[in-house]
Each structure stands twice: as structure tokens, then as C-alpha cells.
Amino acid sequence: MGNDVLYAKSYFERLPELKDLAPEAFNAFVEFDQKAVAPGKLSGKLKELIAVAVAHITGCPYCIDFHVKNVKKQEATKEEVSEAIFVATALKAGSAIAHSVNALNTYDEKEDDVLYKASYFNRLEELSKLNGDAFHAFVDFDQKTMKDGALSAKEKELVAVAVAHTTGCPYCIDIHTKGAKQQGTAKDELAEAIFVATALKAGSAIAHSVNALNAYDE
Helix, strand or coil: CCCCCCCCHHHHHHCCHHHHHCHHHHHHHHHHHHHHHCCCCCCHHHHHHHHHHHHHHHCCHHHHHHHHHHHHHCCCCHHHHHHHHHHHHHHHHHHHHHCHHHHHHHHCCCCCCCCCCHHHHHHHHHHHHHCHHHHHHHHHHHHHHCCCCCCCHHHHHHHHHHHHHHHCCHHHHHHHHHHHHHCCCCHHHHHHHHHHHHHHHHHHHHHCHHHHHHHHCC
8 A cells, every 4th residue: 555544635536537537427416516515495504514414424534624614704603513413323323223223023924025114213112112212312312402502403303314315224314304394394495405406426436535545546
């Protein structure tokens, strides 16, 4: 290995090289990304908070660095940033526990050919009997994470919807879309949150390209 350091802030400076290598795709992505995070029905600050949360799901260190700096410029407090990160944490863990209902179906040799039904989620309560301490500890954490705080419950539900589209958990999408609607979220606000998640999911891929360039050039 020519360079043992796989991630450094300075590597991100290589990103513009992609414009020379694949200009049409690069420019199209940049245009989409800018429009996705621009203020609209949702403020630029909230979109950047969503971006920070999603970046913690994709695990892209460049995206975390970039969007935390951006949201600080939007005058977000450290408490607001922390709350967004904890929503992401709850949703990441929540997607794992949500999928457990499929594991229960498989273990019990259910013959239904449909892998996902909203009604399957009702089996989640069985975990409280199988591993009560861990189950109740998670539920307590999840509920505290979604409460009003530095961020409102509505803002947190919008963060949760975006993160759920990143984890790809259909149960989480269903629950938190309904939760966002109950908090007074309009459909166009929901759509903007989803597009921020889309931009960050794609953005993590393009950000990692600087590592590919480094590896190729060794």
C-alpha cells in the first residue's frame, strides 16, 4: 500500500478532478445536490441538519465534515446538531430491530410469500418477552430521542423520514411518515426531506471517489 492514510480532509480537494473525467454526470449531480439542499418549504438550516443526520448513516467522513461546517454557518447550535445525530442513531438501531419481525417470521417458518406487510410489525412486541431488558431500554432511548428539544418533534420526524429512506427500512418509512404527518408536515415538506437524503446517499458515493483516485494513482 503506497499510502496508509485512507481518509484525510485534504483528499476531498481531488473531487473536482471528476469534472474533467466525467463532466456531464458531475455537473448534473452538482446541480441536483445544490437544488436538494437549497431553502424551500424547509429552511436551509433544517436541510443541513437532515444532511448531517444522513451522513452519519452513510458513514461518509467527508460528508460529516462538510455538512457540520455548513450547518454551523446556518447558526445551528451544537445541541441541535447532537439531537439530529441521535435521531439518526435511533433510526439506524430502529431499522435493525424493525427487521426482527422478518427474522421471527423466518424462524417460525411462516409460509406467506410476502416478505413485508405493515401488519408484520405487530410481532415486535414479542421481543419484549424474548429479551425484555434490551427491548425496553431501546424503546426508552427511541422515545426520548424523538421528544421536543432543541429541535421540535416535527423537525425530528422529518429527520427520521430522511434517515429511514437511507436505511431502507419500510416499517420505519411507514411509521415516521405518519408521525411527520401527525406533526403537521405537508407533503411537499416531506418530499424536500427525502431529496436531501437522496442527495446525501449519492453524495457519499461521489465523495468516496477521491479514495478511488488515490488508489488508482498509487
